[in-house]
Amino acid sequence: MATNFPNFKNKHRYISHFSAMRFEELNDMPKNVILSYSSKLSEYIRRNIEMKRKRSGIDYAGAIVLKSYVSTDNKLMLISMPPGSPLTSTTADLLIANGAKRIIIMGCAGAINSELTFGDIVICNKAVRDEGTSHHYVKSQMYVSSSNTLTNLLCGISKDLDIKFFVGPTWTTDAMFRETKREISHYSKLHIFTVEMEAAALFAVAKKRKINASAVFSISDVLYEKKWSDFHDDMHKGYRKLARIALGFKDL
Secondary structure: OOOOOOOOOOHHHOOOOOOHHHHOOOOOOOOEEEEEOOHHHHHHHHHHOOEEEOOOOEEEOOOEEEOEEEEOOOOEEEEEOOOOHHHHHHHHHHHHHOOOOEEEEEEEEEEOOOOOOOOOEEEEEEEEEEOOHHHHOOOOOOEEEOOHHHHHHHHHHHHHOOOOOEEEEEEEEOOHHHOOHHHHHHHHHOOOOEEEOOHHHHHHHHHHHOOEEEEEEEEEEEOOOOOOOOOOOOHHHHHHHHHHHHHHHHOO
16 A cells, blocks of 8 residues: 655645744844755855854753854855754754855765766755655655756856866765665666765755856765775765865855
């Protein structure tokens, strides 16, 4: 017997019992936000952009406190995130309630397309929704798209910086250690470029809340070969490119 997900059919249509608007408390919220899923990448970004640590950070009732930094011109917030779609969506909802208008993911992703190798830059135009979170925000479909306007702006920034990049879809999954060979082959044949754990959730929140969101990845590992590559140091070359793109994003 087939089941729907979420279990309560068409829940995306209904109003939440309470929302992130209840927690408006981030003063002087920058319009542009980067969610970074690598402490090393965050370090590279802070080397490129003069930033100060935001005292309060983002506090989830003391259970999780996310480190956040703000550029000295107050144009950009950088948040260091643990991986995963649920926390990404909750954080994005809070940021939007406090005034964020553009949110991008920056981090690493695995390559499932043989055109890609370690340290390559991929700007994401849509995500396969193989996680749970996005389906609570918008109608269940295979893909959710990034914001065309912001994705094109990121492409323009990369071109101006003479950074080679690819544009393509990602596969967002909740289960890193359950990425099977058959799935990788399946999504590769559909010309999906990468696999990661957050993009679909962010894009769904952005669509629901009517703000712009996109994602930029550095290739950290290769899954399209018979044997998984392990994570590769060349992804740090990609991180340095991402840090340069972050500076351009700040000034949008």
